[in-house]
Amino acid sequence: GNEQWEFTLGMPLAQAVAILQKHCRIIKNVQVLYSEQSPLSHDLILNLTQDGIKLLFDAFNQRLKVIEVYDLTKVKLKYCGVHFNSQAIAPTIEQIDQSFGATHPGVYNSAEQLFHLNFRGLSFSFQLDSWTEAPKYEPNFAHGLASLQIPHGATVKRMYIYSGNSLQDTKAPIMPLSCFLGNVYAESVDVLRDGTGPAGLRLRLLAAGCGPGLLADAKMRVFERSVYFGDSFPSKCNDYFFNYFTLGVDILFDANTHKVKKFVLHTNYPGHYNFNIYHRCEFKIPLAIKKENADGQTETCTTYSKWDNIQELLGHPVEKPVVLHRSSSPNNTNPFGSTFCFGLQRMIFEVMQNNHIASVTLYG
Numbered sequence: 001g002n003e004q005w006e007f008t009l010g011m012p013l014a015q016a017v018a019i020l021q022k023h024c025r026i027i028k029n030v031q032v033l034y035s036e037q038s039p040l041s042h043d044l045i046l047n048l049t050q051d052g053i054k055l056l057f058d059a060f061n062q063r064l065k066v067i068e069v070y071d072l073t074k075v076k077l078k079y080c081g082v083h084f085n086s087q088a089i090a091p092t093i094e095q096i097d098q099s100f101g102a103t104h105p106g107v108y109n110s111a112e113q114l115f116h117l118n119f120r121g122l123s124f125s126f127q128l129d130s131w132t133e134a135p136k137y138e139p140n141f142a143h144g145l146a147s148l149q150i151p152h153g154a155t156v157k158r159m160y161i162y163s164g165n166s167l168q169d170t171k172a173p174i175m176p177l178s179c180f181l182g183n184v185y186a187e188s189v190d191v192l193r194d195g196t197g198p199a200g201l202r203l204r205l206l207a208a209g210c211g212p213g214l215l216a217d218a219k220m221r222v223f224e225r226s227v228y229f230g231d232s233f234p235s236k237c238n239d240y241f242f243n244y245f246t247l248g249v250d251i252l253f254d255a256n257t258h259k260v261k262k263f264v265l266h267t268n269y270p271g272h273y274n275f276n277i278y279h280r281c282e283f284k285i286p287l288a289i290k291k292e293n294a295d296g297q298t299e300t301c302t303t304y305s306k307w308d309n310i311q312e313l314l315g316h317p318v319e320k321p322v323v324l325h326r327s328s329s330p331n332n333t334n335p336f337g338s339t340f341c342f343g344l345q346r347m348i349f350e351v352m353q354n355n356h357i358a359s360v361t362l363y364g
Helices: 013-022 093-100 141-149 307-314
Strands: 030-033 044-048 053-057 064-069 077-079 082-085 107-109 114-119 122-127 156-161 185-193 198-209 219-228 240-244 249-253 260-266 283-288 298-302 322-324 339-344 347-351 357-363
Touching: 013 044, 013 053, 082 093, 093 114, 093 122, 185 219, 198 260, 198 357, 219 260, 283 307, 298 307, 307 339, 307 347
Parallel strands: 185 283
Antiparallel strands: 030 044, 044 053, 053 064, 064 156, 077 082, 107 114, 114 122, 122 156, 185 198, 198 219, 240 249, 249 260, 260 357, 283 298, 322 339, 339 347, 347 357
8 A cells, every 4th residue: 555545454345446446547457356157266356467466355255365466576565664675675585584584484386486485474485497406495305494595586476465374274354443434334134034024134233433532442343233124214205225335235215104115135246237336245034945844944045145045945936037137328238247036035036147146135
């Protein structure tokens, strides 16, 4: 980042995209990389091609997990206010040792021809393909001590920033207090049922509560709220929505009674027309099973359930799906294609072409 903004581990995807959009004249040629058919099998990546940086977001919780700098010639890097990479300072093994101090012996990966030097939350990869003696850096040689003999002048090929001791085992940390910015976020959303179907929502919410004085004293507050069909809000207009983008939830109120008449839960999968408008709603919906010898049994549908699995539990819809075409204007086309809406048990499941659920609408 710089003095005005920064990318922080644990930051939600939408916040990172908002920074890139705000500074689009400075940060250009950004790519969004994801798996269209299996969006949960690979991290979602924002590739800042002009700056040689990749931001890797966890496929499930969509928080920043790893920052990869893959072209150090395009950026300046500091540690504790002192440059260790710039036009005047090459990121050599000697410079890294001077800036970061001692660490455990590194590991040589013969397949990649890269030597990995690891600190807590930080890894450097050195290119060794120009040295004919590279095999002597195998980690088992001399009990790993040979890895200390990395040739003088070797420069960093890639740098990774992450949480924890291991890049391979890292997970996206919880959202930092600095990322709340006065917003409330949903940790989980449970759909409440009565005898006939959905009755309301129970939301477990997160907020940053400021202590007396400085923001550094802020603590994360966790609290619950429930909203039911029939709850009211005074207003005079047509039917109207309350859009809670950081919760991934919309609530529709009736124009006459001003009571809740439906909820919309958004999964925020890449490849959907509304991607990145809402944060992902981590919902759990109890489903009444429609199978023989399964009277009274329930199963749970989550943000990550696929439509085929839901149909196995609820049975196939009697009616054909409604095909939903979205576009910003009549003359524009939706590059992601149509979605299909199926109605079951007072719920409408909007299904993407990869079989994932884009949204669930609950009716009272």
